[in-house]
Amino acid sequence: MTIYAAAKQSKPLRRFLKPQTHKTHSSSLFLRSLSAEPNPPLQEEDDESYIAQVVQLLQPSEKDWNFKQLHHLLFSDGSNPSLSRLFRITRRLNYSKALDFFDYLRANSPNQEDSELSSTFHAVLDVASREPSSQNKLLELYRRSKELSIPLNIKATTLLIPCLGRVGMVDEALIAFNKIDPSCKNTHVRNLIIRELLKWGQVDDALHLLDEMLEAKAEFPPDSVTGDFVFGALLKRGRAGRQISEDEIFGLVVKFGKHGVFPDKLKLTQLIMKLCRNGKIDDALDILYDVMKSEGVVEAASCNAVLTGLGRKNDFKRMNLLMAEMKERNIQPDAVTFGIVINFLCKSRRVDEALEVFEKMNGGENDRFPVEPDVIIYNTLIDGLCKVGRQEEGLQLMERMRLQNGCAPNTVTYNCLIDGFNKVGEIERARELFDEMEKEKVPPSVITLNTLVDGMCKHGRINSAVEFFNEMQSDGMKGNATTYTTLISAFCNVNNINKAMQLFDEMLRVGCTPDAIAYYSLISGLSRAGRLDDASFVVSKLKEAGFRMDAVSYNVLINGLSKKSKVEKVYEMLKEMEENGVKPDVITYNTLMSYFSKTGRLETAHEVLRKMLSEGLVPTVVTYGALIHAYCLNGDTNEAMKIFREMSCASKVPPNTVIFNILIDSLCKRSEVELALSLMDEMRVKGVKPSTTTYNAMFKGLREKNLLDKAFKFMDRMVVQACNPDYITMEILTEWLSAVGETEKLRNFVKGYEVSVSSA
């Protein structure tokens, strides 16, 4: 509908254009119009001939107008013609004539009123809007109206707002809107101005006007058009102006709902997705239930969006409630709905429940709408099975897929299975599956490549991995950042830093852009290898590439630097962190504390602890470990024991094996073996498992006091607990037991492990 057609339908104008037919009138006009029916009313006939005459007079160019006759026709009885007549005359002229006529009226009309000017000006605008290059003409007219202070009526403003908006003169549009009489500000004109305000990012102005419309008893409430573009605007983001917060979105949707205006199916789903993405699941659910209750159209997609959000929050209870609600309201679940539930169960390692849902979805007796599982659902299940080590069942499910029409295994299916066999160390089976892909004409992807490369790396076959990568490359497949990161990390882990660096260079050379993870991995590898200059070089490259250092990467560097006692550099790093707005975390503080503790700087360690607490960070078992270690190294086992007692009761951080090890080692070294033994008991009582280090410390202490029986007891316990001795254990025991002629016991000890290995 054109703007003109819309105007024609609105009431005030119709009153001008049509004969008066008010039933309460007993005037002659009323009778005449009645008697004239069904023929055109006389009034209109009169108007028509009058208008035709005036228009005729206006046909020559302005200088040739018959001003006398014109004046006579227009103003002969001393009063101006009706607004309706002027409007209709003007609308029959072309743009330039209309403008001339308007100027003539302004100059000559004897009793000039705002309404007359406004109405005629509106007619000029209307003419302009239907001519070529209407945009420029309207803008010109707008400027003119300001220059000459011509008041704009609602119709004129309605025409001008979109035109001003189009060229970004949104402030002017708002001024024009504000000048309209409040009682005329109908929904249509409000829609126009709000739309422009939103378009140009003037969110606050828009929301303010919207609020007026959304009031409970608003005179001009929102309509479906309002809803349409407001909901649309709520979905867009990152455009000019401030962001509309999720809370505002929720509030608006609710208020629209109170006026019976709801987002359409698609927008509802998108709004819900947006809310869910930002953690506003409760709001998303509220909106969904609102629409359901108002009997709006809700389809599975909207419910699926909420189900996804609930799944992410691990809220299985409400997932079930929503599905029950869907059933009640006859909202048919689709494959995606089942996929979400199955995926949730698989990711929570509840694979058997996932399989139950799967069996029910198309075969269950109580389901009115059977849904065929699709490839994605099969793949989800196969991945779920593989992730809990049931890759054989995964294989069976793949066979079952082949039996279902249109559900052939694809690349993802194979990738999941290959990863499954990799994770349990069955590299050969993984490789066989890869070969099977070629036979089955399922193309491998870069993920297939990376999965196999990772499997080989994780099982100590880095060279095979490189070889395989090269083969794939000669087959035309390209690696990506993940491929290189996998290999780089693998080489770092075996301390082959040069090879790692070489791969990084290769990655750049072949035009594969490293991502942040690639940089982080190399930085970590270099730091751990003590090559801090190389590490900081890579840091500079990371920054050049536009990535940012995060707390973890700084921690890696700080740890590396403190291991090399480069304290000044550590402080430099801390300063840089602050400058870059990266807050030190618990691990940063723990790293610092353990460095100062190890180097005997107890006071500095305490200072770090104070700072950490003042930052609101909660000490962990590692924090206590560092502190206890510091006191032990200072020879103050009493204070160490005091902290040990405090940590479990006051701070509720239970000590772990490492804490006990520190204390037992220190006590044994100070010949307080009895106390160490009592800690061993405490470990048993508290269910903290001793490690090889624990036993080694204990054996050293016991040897000093020659407490053989106790040593034998611990040797038995090590065997029972399958706690493997290391070379230190063997050194202590061999030396001690040989010296006292108990080599038989030592032999049995070693044999015990052989037995446990063979039985396993």
Place this chain on the structure above:
DNA sequence: GTAGGGTTAG
């Protein structure tokens, strides 16, 4: 629906 990464104490 599938792949890669880095941090602290003995």
